Amino acid sequence: MTAVLEASHLHKYYPGVTALDDVDFTLQAGDVRALLGKNGAGKSTLVKILSGAVLPDQGEIRIDGQEVTIKSPHDSFLQGISTVYQEMSLVPGLTVAENILLGRWPTSKRLGVSFIDRKEILRIAREALGQLEVDIDLNQLASRLNVAQQQLVEIAKAISFDPRVMILDEPSSALPSEEVDTLHRVVRRLAEQGRAIVYVTHRLQEIPKVADSVTVLRDGKVIGTIPVAEATPERITQMMIGSDWQRTQWQRDAELGPVKLEVRNLNRAGLLHDISLELRGGEVLGLAGLLGSGRTELLRSIFGVDPIDSGEIIVGGVALNNPSPSAMKARGLGLTPEDRKQQGLVLVFPVEDNLTLASLRRVSARGVLNPGKERELAEAMVEDLQIKTASLAVKTRTLSGGNQQKVVIGNWLNTLPEVLMMDEPTRGIDIQAKEQIFALVRDLARQGLAVLFVSSEIEEVLDVSDRILVINQGRITHSRQHDEVNLEQLMALVMEEINL
Numbered sequence: 001m002t003a004v005l006e007a008s009h010l011h012k013y014y015p016g017v018t019a020l021d022d023v024d025f026t027l028q029a030g031d032v033r034a035l036l037g038k039n040g041a042g043k044s045t046l047v048k049i050l051s052g053a054v055l056p057d058q059g060e061i062r063i064d065g066q067e068v069t070i071k072s073p074h075d076s077f078l079q080g081i082s083t084v085y086q087e088m089s090l091v092p093g094l095t096v097a098e099n100i101l102l103g104r105w106p107t108s109k110r111l112g113v114s115f116i117d118r119k120e121i122l123r124i125a126r127e128a129l130g131q132l133e134v135d136i137d138l139n140q141l142a143s144r145l146n147v148a149q150q151q152l153v154e155i156a157k158a159i160s161f162d163p164r165v166m167i168l169d170e171p172s173s174a175l176p177s178e179e180v181d182t183l184h185r186v187v188r189r190l191a192e193q194g195r196a197i198v199y200v201t202h203r204l205q206e207i208p209k210v211a212d213s214v215t216v217l218r219d220g221k222v223i224g225t226i227p228v229a230e231a232t233p234e235r236i237t238q239m240m241i242g243s244d245w246q247r248t249q250w251q252r253d254a255e256l257g258p259v260k261l262e263v264r265n266l267n268r269a270g271l272l273h274d275i276s277l278e279l280r281g282g283e284v285l286g287l288a289g290l291l292g293s294g295r296t297e298l299l300r301s302i303f304g305v306d307p308i309d310s311g312e313i314i315v316g317g318v319a320l321n322n323p324s325p326s327a328m329k330a331r332g333l334g335l336t337p338e339d340r341k342q343q344g345l346v347l348v349f350p351v352e353d354n355l356t357l358a359s360l361r362r363v364s365a366r367g368v369l370n371p372g373k374e375r376e377l378a379e380a381m382v383e384d385l386q387i388k389t390a391s392l393a394v395k396t397r398t399l400s401g402g403n404q405q406k407v408v409i410g411n412w413l414n415t416l417p418e419v420l421m422m423d424e425p426t427r428g429i430d431i432q433a434k435e436q437i438f439a440l441v442r443d444l445a446r447q448g449l450a451v452l453f454v455s456s457e458i459e460e461v462l463d464v465s466d467r468i469l470v471i472n473q474g475r476i477t478h479s480r481q482h483d484e485v486n487l488e489q490l491m492a493l494v495m496e497e498i499n500l
């Protein structure tokens with residue numbers, strides 16, 4: 001059988017880095033291929049070459065056995081390849097339907113004049129979104145969608161091209177479990193229709209549910225392609241990392257310090273209801289809840305990004321009833337945001353700048369930046385966090401997801417915080433980078449820092465936390481010590497229905 005897609009001997013070089021080293025990748029019609037590897041393994045580079053965003057330095061690409069040249073995303077579309085990137089590309093001021101057909105709005109003529117055919121836009125968009133089995137208002141502005149809904153609209157946009165090859169880059173990273181199951185069903189149905197699917201993921205538990213085969217990259221090379229029946233977590237991890245990998249459990253070896261952060265009866269209309277909590281120095285407090293439960297809203301309200309209607313926030317014994325980010329930073333709070341690319345980094349800035357953006361007062365005098373001091377702080381943080389970068393001068397957007405996340409964390413650690421709130425610090429990064437983040441959190445706690453930790457992966461919250469609060473519909477419903485609950489029990493608490 002002729003392969004739908006065949007890439008041969010692909011090479012891609014960046015200054016000081018070989019991103020792809022003689023990569024071969026073949027895909028048959030109806031095959032769902034999971035593409036795995038650590039951050040920096042070459043997955044994103046391969047995806048960008050196939051989608052026309054990046055040109056290879058060497059190699060060939062064939063579609064149905066015919067060599068093709070893909071120099072742009074438009075060329076990729078013409079060859080029947082449609083890509084859904086992890087980073088959203090919706091236009092906030094346009095509706096869901098308009099975004100799905102963006103750049104391809106159908107027109108009709110009346111009296112010899114062409115008009116945008118809005119009924120046809122709605123029809124095509126409804127058909128594309130309908131394949132995902134989700135109910136999203138087509139007339140809703142994209143700016144009003146949550147992250148999960150935005151991801152589904154991105155996938156619907158790709159489906160609307162009726163592609164032969166679909167590339168899904170971390171499509172489930174922002175989805176709650178029930179919508180992930182829907183996504184898997186849709187992917188399987190698309191494959192049954194004869195489409196070839198490249199499914200990039202860091203979630204190993206997804207693989208047997210959605211994939212037929214698995215390709216693993218490491219250090220820019222293809223380590224192997226195996227059928228899904230042979231893709232045990234242990235084997236995949238060994239292929240990705242090159243040696244056996246074992247997740248370590250958090251063991252506390254020091255007493256907790258005084259209360260660093262206290263929240264009393266915090267309310268925000270429709271989102272947060274009568275929330276109270278305490279966080280001590282040296283403590284990792286996990287916040288477990290489903291998407292939309294109020295996790296991010298709580299952290300943003302504590303930090304003063306979003307206003308609160310009532311309640312009290314006490315930092316180091318001082319009450320702040322109307323917090324603002326600048327006031328909270330001055331009191332020793334830091335927040336690593338959920339969306340690192342949009343809210344945590346300036347991607348076109350060098351690594352050095354991004355590591356000191358939140359601590360400019362430490363690297364300047366009388367309003368004048370001290371480049372030597374800035375470089376000193378940045379170099380120390382690169383070493384402390386083991387940030388993999390060719391130099392401090394490279395653009396932050398060129399780093400892998402795991403290293404970008406370390407830059408976000410390093411930026412806030414340079415403010416010398418007493419309390420660090422971490423919202424989804426492991427989203428979209430590989431298993432080894434996650435373990436490095438976990439080890440960092442534990443080390444910070446040992447040094448006396450108070451950490452409020454949020455993750456969609458419930459097992460991560462359980463692994464890293466001393467104590468866990470369950471949040472459901474904007475309410476704290478349960479509190480458990482780490483050793484009082486196992487994963488199954490915590491999942492049940494997170495997913496239980498509450499009577500309001």
